[in-house]
Each structure stands twice: as structure tokens, then as C-alpha cells.
Amino acid sequence: MADLAVGDIIKDITNDVKLLVQDQIELAKTELVPAAKNGGTGAGLFGAAGYFGVSASILLYFAAAFGLVAAGLAAWLAFLIVAAALLLIAGILAGIGYVFIKRVRPPERTIAQANLASTELKDATERALAAANAPEIEGRVVETKAIT
Numbered sequence: 001m002a003d004l005a006v007g008d009i010i011k012d013i014t015n016d017v018k019l020l021v022q023d024q025i026e027l028a029k030t031e032l033v034p035a036a037k038n039g040g041t042g043a044g045l046f047g048a049a050g051y052f053g054v055s056a057s058i059l060l061y062f063a064a065a066f067g068l069v070a071a072g073l074a075a076w077l078a079f080l081i082v083a084a085a086l087l088l089i090a091g092i093l094a095g096i097g098y099v100f101i102k103r104v105r106p107p108e109r110t111i112a113q114a115n116l117a118s119t120e121l122k123d124a125t126e127r128a129l130a131a132a133n134a135p136e137i138e139g140r141v142v143e144t145k146a147i148t
Helices: 006-069 074-102 108-133
Strands: none
Touching: 006 074, 006 108
16 A cells, blocks of 8 residues: 555545445435335325225215205214214324334434445544645655755
8 A cells, every 4th residue: 555656545535435426325215215115105005094084974965965954864874884984984094094103213333334335434534734834655755856
């Protein structure tokens, strides 16, 4: 490593940073894909719950109308029972959707790795700059050129 010029060292650091960034992107993809799937499933179940909730509301309106029109029990009671069942299904789907949404987590490993890489890159840059500005590198005095 002592035989490398400062330009080569910086080139190696640049290549290492590129590899590190590519690895970070792959890690982020690995963590975010399952989270996105859980979020999509939860959102779909909330959508289904909303659909059944709207359907139940419509049936409740019909049940109320039939109940007022015909004071008899059979027709509106049937509509009311169906509407109550749809509301129960909507509640169950909303609960399951909530469980899926709660599973969504931030990419903690990616964030930790990015912070670690940032710290290490900062330290390596400081060391490289200090080595480039030092008059002595690994026990040898570097000859300075006279400026004419």
C-alpha cells in the first residue's frame, strides 16, 4: 500500500465507495420489498373493508325505507340482517388489514449500515488527507519540490 501514489489511493477509495453504495442499495431493496408487500396487502384489505362498509350502508338505507313503508317484519328484517353481516365482515377485514399495516417497519439494518459506512468513509477521508499532507509517510521523509 505504501508503494501506491496518492492518486491511486483516492481512485481505490472511489471504487470502494461505489461498491459500498451499490451494496447499500441492494440491502435497502431486500428490506423494503417485504414491507411494501405487507403495506399493499393491508391497503387492499382496507379497500375491501370500505367496499363492504358502503354496501352495508346502502342495504341499511333500503332496510330503513322498507321498514318505514311496510311496518311488517319480514322484508326489512331480512335487509337488516344482511347489512349487519356485511358490517361484521368489514370489521374483520379492517382488523386483519391493521395487523398487516402494523408489520411495516423502517429498513433499520440499511439505516445502520449507511450510518456506519458514512462514519467509516469520513474517517478514511480524514486519514487520507492527513497522509497526503504529512511530510513523512511510513517512516520515510518525502522530498518536497522547490517552487521556482
